[in-house]
Structure formats: structure tokens, C-alpha cells
Amino acid sequence: xxxxxxxxxxxxxxxxxxxxxxxxxxxxxxxxxxxxxxxAALLAATRKQWAMQTRKLQHQxxxxxxxxxxxxxxxxxxxxxxxxxxxxxxxxxxxxxxTFGTVETFVAFPPMCRTMYITYRFSKEQLYMLTSxxxxxxxxxxxx
Numbered sequence: 001x002x003x004x005x006x007x008x009x010x011x012x013x014x015x016x017x018x019x020x021x022x023x024x025x026x027x028x029x030x031x032x033x034x035x036x037x038x039x040a041a042l043l044a045a046t047r048k049q050w051a052m053q054t055r056k057l058q059h060q061x062x063x064x065x066x067x068x069x070x071x072x073x074x075x076x077x078x079x080x081x082x083x084x085x086x087x088x089x090x091x092x093x094x095x096x097x098x099t100f101g102t103v104e105t106f107v108a109f110p111p112m113c114r115t116m117y118i119t120y121r122f123s124k125e126q127l128y129m130l131t132s133x134x135x136x137x138x139x140x141x142x143x144x
Contacts, residue, residue, distance in 0.1 A: 002136075003136040003137065004131060004134060004136075004137075004138045004139065004140050005137070005138070005139045005140070006139075006140050006142070007139060007140070007141045007142070008141075008142045008144060009141060009142065009143050009144070010143070010144060011119075011143045011144060012143075014049075015042065015045075015119060015143065016042060016045035016046040016048070016049045017049045018143075019034060019042070019046045019049070019117060020046050020049035020050045020052075020053055021053070022117070022141070023046070023050075023083075023098055023117075024050075024053070024079075024080065026114070026115040026139065027079075027083055027097055027098065028079075029114045029115065030113065030114030030115070031096075031097055031098070031099070031111075031112070031113040031114060031115075032097065032098045032099075032113055032114065032115040032116070032117065033098075033099050033100075033101070033106065033111040033113045033115070033116045033117070034046075034098065034099070034100045034101075034116075034117045034119065035101065035102070035103055035106060035116065035117065035118045035119065035120070035122075035130065036100060036101070036102070036119045036120060037102060037119075037120045039087040039100035039101050039102060039105075040087045040100075042100055042119070043085055043086075043087040043100040046085070046100075047085055050080065050085075053080070054077060054080045054081065057073055057076055057077050057080070058073075058077060060073055061073035061074065061077065083097045083098060084096040084097055084098070085097070085098045085099075085100070086098070086099050086100070087099070087100040087101065089101060089105045089108070089109055090109045090111070099111065099113075103122045103126045103130065106130050107126055107129050107130065110129065110130070110132070110133040111130065111133060111134075112133050112134070112135075113134060113138070114134070114135065114138050114139070115138065115139045115140075115141070116130065116131065116134065116138070116139070116140045116141070117141045117143070118140065118141065118142050118143065119143045
């Protein structure tokens with residue numbers, strides 16, 4: 001993992017909530033990939049958490065009269081509503097902002113992303129194959 005930042009985190013009780021929070025923070029910097037053994041299930045749970053966080057922002061926006069806070073909330077809500085998630089294997093390049101998949105999927109279709117979240121263990125060779133397409137300065141986050 002040449003010139004990549006590596007972050008190790010403990011596995012949270014609710015992984016989908018953690019991912020929804022972290023994906024919002026890292027999605028500004030480019031596409032993200034979540035490597036998981038159950039992509040469809042984790043995608044659905046993360047999307048639900050994402051929607052809950054968006055509704056919370058909408059509620060905060062509605063409860064304030066401060067124009068600056070309203071503008072910032074509008075910007076955040078717009079960004080959240082435009083991001084797209086997918087658990088389908090990419091054809092040539094990642095077509096959506098956040099893609100969920102297994103290590104086998106991403107070895108077959110190498111992800112060119114800025115941020116990679118790894119939620120389960122697999123071989124070092126597969127890890128090298130996944131991260132070799134990432135740009136310098138990319139971030140790999142391991143949940144252990």
C-alpha cells in the first residue's frame with residue numbers, strides 16, 4: 001500500500017451508522033468503496049442511516065432562523081441527496097460515488113477510488129490488488 005494513509009478502527013456496534021457518518025466526510029474528496037462480505041445488506045442499512053441523517057439535517061434547518069445555518073444545512077442536504085450508492089459490480093470505472101462489493105468483485109473490477117473501507121479480513125495479495133489502483137494520498141480504513 002504505497003503512499004496510502006491507513007486508518008484502523010474498532011468495529012462499531014452499528015457499522016452502517018458509522019459508515020454513513022464517515023462516507024459523508026470523505027465523499028467530498030472523491031469516490032469511495034466499501035469492501036464487505038454482504039454488500040446488498042450493508043448497502044441497504046447504510047442507505048437507511050444516510051436517509052435518517054438527512055432528515056435530521058432537514059429538521060435542524062427548519063428549526064433555525066439563522067440564515068447562515070440555513071444555507072449551510074441546504075448545502076449539506078443537497079450534497080447528501082445527490083450522492084449515489086450501488087452494490088452492482090462496476091463495468092469499467094466506478095459510476096457512482098459510493099460502491100459496495102466483495103473483495104472478489106473489486107479484484108475483477110479494480111476500484112479507482114480515493115477512499116476504501118474494509119469491513120472483513122481477506123488475503124494480503126487481494127488487499128494489494130485492491131489498493132494498487134488507488135491514487136497517492138488515498139485512505140484505506142480497516143474495521144477490525
